[in-house]
Amino acid sequence: MRYQRTIKREISLSGQGLHSGKEVSLTIKPAPRNSGIVFYRKDKDVSIKAHISNVADTAFATSISSRGVKVRTVEHFLSAVSGLGVDNLFVEITGSEMPALDGSAMGYVDKILEAGIAKQAEVISYIKVVKPLIYEDAHSRIMCLPYDGRKISFVIHYNHSLISKQELTILVDEKNFVSSIAPARTFGFLKEVKALQANGLALGGNLDNAIVIGEKDIMNPTGLRFKDEFVRHKILDCIGDFALAGCPVYGHFILEKSGHSSNIKFMTELLSTPECYTYYSPQNNYKTFNPALTLTPVFA
Numbered sequence: 001m002r003y004q005r006t007i008k009r010e011i012s013l014s015g016q017g018l019h020s021g022k023e024v025s026l027t028i029k030p031a032p033r034n035s036g037i038v039f040y041r042k043d044k045d046v047s048i049k050a051h052i053s054n055v056a057d058t059a060f061a062t063s064i065s066s067r068g069v070k071v072r073t074v075e076h077f078l079s080a081v082s083g084l085g086v087d088n089l090f091v092e093i094t095g096s097e098m099p100a101l102d103g104s105a106m107g108y109v110d111k112i113l114e115a116g117i118a119k120q121a122e123v124i125s126y127i128k129v130v131k132p133l134i135y136e137d138a139h140s141r142i143m144c145l146p147y148d149g150r151k152i153s154f155v156i157h158y159n160h161s162l163i164s165k166q167e168l169t170i171l172v173d174e175k176n177f178v179s180s181i182a183p184a185r186t187f188g189f190l191k192e193v194k195a196l197q198a199n200g201l202a203l204g205g206n207l208d209n210a211i212v213i214g215e216k217d218i219m220n221p222t223g224l225r226f227k228d229e230f231v232r233h234k235i236l237d238c239i240g241d242f243a244l245a246g247c248p249v250y251g252h253f254i255l256e257k258s259g260h261s262s263n264i265k266f267m268t269e270l271l272s273t274p275e276c277y278t279y280y281s282p283q284n285n286y287k288t289f290n291p292a293l294t295l296t297p298v299f300a
């Protein structure tokens with residue numbers, strides 16, 4: 001059992017959104033215990049809690065919204081926060097999409113570590129998987145099993161010789177997250193870039209914030225950071241999406257070909273299946289109980 005954590009001092013950073021291509025500034029501030037991660041759209045004066053019930057869209061990125069106001073592409077930032085075990089933050093943003101930085105979570109990790117992490121005077125609430133659950137849809141399969149800690153196994157298959165099949169199992173603790181997951185960048189296929197841009201997506205995408213996969217080669221002159229960078233990035237995304245549960249979720253998660261939509265649908269199903277988990281909270285003296293979590297994201 002660990003104490004809740006926030007950052008020691010304010011962080012400022014700015015950059016371009018991957019999909020919108022728009023420049024935004026962020027100010028990340030320490031927040032009191034039990035706040036959770038709360039975004040604040042400064043330009044619209046609207047706060048949006050990082051919670052699965054606020055998920056608005058999962059096409060190519062995870063977006064949350066409140067009162068019709070969105071923050072898009074929150075997953076890499078939430079992955080950094082969850083991977084480092086930071087529970088409470090206020091995140092002021094001047095526009096609608098989180099900055100892509102270098103396409104990984106490393107820019108956020110570096111800034112958070114530079115600011116320092118502060119322990120707060122209350123232990124965390126958390127969810128622990130106690131019974132297996134299997135989620136399946138047309139493209140993906142996700143299973144969770146009871147496990148004392150957080151372990152992720154991920155397998156991807158792509159019909160492209162530079163990826164084909166990659167699989168990795170990792171124990172997600174702070175050290176492994178920083179060294180093996182946070183640096184893995186998002187990726188896209190050169191032949192799909194034009195179609196995405198015609199649909200208003202990937203407008204800010206370039207070789208400095210994404211791996212671009214050509215017919216036979218990686219287009220980025222510096223190549224890959226890991227041989228299996230693609231599956232590592234899928235794990236990074238999954239950690240960010242699962243952070244929308246609102247507290248740490250402990251178990252062994254086994255994912256096949258999953259993306260944002262299935263990650264969120266799986267987590268919604270888990271949280272709506274009380275016999276599969278227990279929720280521990282200091283407010284309840286750590287007596288096990290299952291809150292009636294009826295969490296239906298607003299996206300279809």
Ligand SMILES: [Zn+2]
Pocket residue numbers: 075076186233237
């Ligand atoms: Zn991603």
